[in-house]
Amino acid sequence: MISRRRLLIVSIAAVGAAAALAAGIRQRAFHSQIDREIAALLASAHTPVIQIVHESDLDPLPAPVQRWLRGSGIVGTPVPAVVRLRQNGEFRLGADKPWMPMEATEYVTTDRPGFLWRVSMDMFPLVHIDGRDRYVEGTGDIEMRIASLYPVARKSGGNLNTGALLRYLNEAMWFPAALVLPNVAWETVDDSSARATLTDAGQSVSAIFEFDAQDRLVNMTANRWNDTEQAVRSWSTPLTAWGTFEGFTVPTAGSGVWGAGSDAYEYIRLRVTSVAYDPPL
Numbered sequence: 001m002i003s004r005r006r007l008l009i010v011s012i013a014a015v016g017a018a019a020a021l022a023a024g025i026r027q028r029a030f031h032s033q034i035d036r037e038i039a040a041l042l043a044s045a046h047t048p049v050i051q052i053v054h055e056s057d058l059d060p061l062p063a064p065v066q067r068w069l070r071g072s073g074i075v076g077t078p079v080p081a082v083v084r085l086r087q088n089g090e091f092r093l094g095a096d097k098p099w100m101p102m103e104a105t106e107y108v109t110t111d112r113p114g115f116l117w118r119v120s121m122d123m124f125p126l127v128h129i130d131g132r133d134r135y136v137e138g139t140g141d142i143e144m145r146i147a148s149l150y151p152v153a154r155k156s157g158g159n160l161n162t163g164a165l166l167r168y169l170n171e172a173m174w175f176p177a178a179l180v181l182p183n184v185a186w187e188t189v190d191d192s193s194a195r196a197t198l199t200d201a202g203q204s205v206s207a208i209f210e211f212d213a214q215d216r217l218v219n220m221t222a223n224r225w226n227d228t229e230q231a232v233r234s235w236s237t238p239l240t241a242w243g244t245f246e247g248f249t250v251p252t253a254g255s256g257v258w259g260a261g262s263d264a265y266e267y268i269r270l271r272v273t274s275v276a277y278d279p280p281l
Contacts, residue, residue: 026148027148030149031148034116048078053074058070062186062189062194063191067211068217069177072176072249074177077248083106083107084106084107084281085108086272086273087272087273089101089268091267091268100121100123102121103119106118108175115167115168117132133164141160160227161203163225165200166198166224169184169196174250175275179196192210205222222236226258234259235257236260238257239253248277252272253270253272
C-alpha cells in the first residue's frame, strides 16, 4: 500500500509537472504569436514609390541633410522595402532602476512605415523579460512578459501611436534612403540641423536631426509621449559610433535619453551589430 507521504510526494510532483507543461505551452504560444506578427508585417511590405535614389531626390532637401545622405552612400541605390536589424545593449525602466542586458531583432517596412522590435532582457539571473514593441498600420502596440508568461506591459493605441511613429522616424537613421520618400517633409533649421516631419495614417510627427562637421548624424531631438510617466517629455538619441553595413554608413552605437538638463537620464544604451536590406526571409 502506498503511504500517505509517498502519495503526497507523487501528487506534488504531478502538479509541478502539469504546471511546467502548461507554462511551456503558454511560452510557445507567445513566441508563435510574435512569429505570426512578424510574418504579417513582412507580407505587408510594398516596393517604395522611389525605387532608386537619384541626386535629384536630394536637391530639395536642406543642405546638411543632402551632405549626410550623400555621405551615407544611398545615391544610386534602391530604397529598401524591408530592413532587419540586430542589436544588443542595456535597458532600464527609470532613472533609479537597474540596467538590464538585452538583445533584440527588429524588422522594418518602409512602405507603409512599420516595425516590430523583438527583445529579450535579463531582469535578474535566470529571469527574463521577453516581448515586442511594434507599429503597424498607424497603431503602436507593446507587449512584454516575464519568462514569456506574465504580462508586465500590454497596451495598444492612444498616445502610443505617435510615440511609435516617432521611433520609426528616428530609426530611419539605419535605412536613410527612406527619408527621401514623399511621406517625409524637411525644413532647414541651420547649417548643421534640419527638421523632418513624417506623416502616416493621418498623423504627423517631427524631430530635429543634428549633424557634426564631418556630416555625420550625431543626435535627434523631439518631444515624445512617455507612457510610463503619462506625459510628453523631451527625448533625444545621441550617437557615439558609426560603421558600414552593406555599403551604407550609419550609426552603430548611441543611447536614448528622456528629459533635458539636470532632469535627463539614459534609458537605453544600444549597439547595432548588423543591418540587412531586403534580406531573404
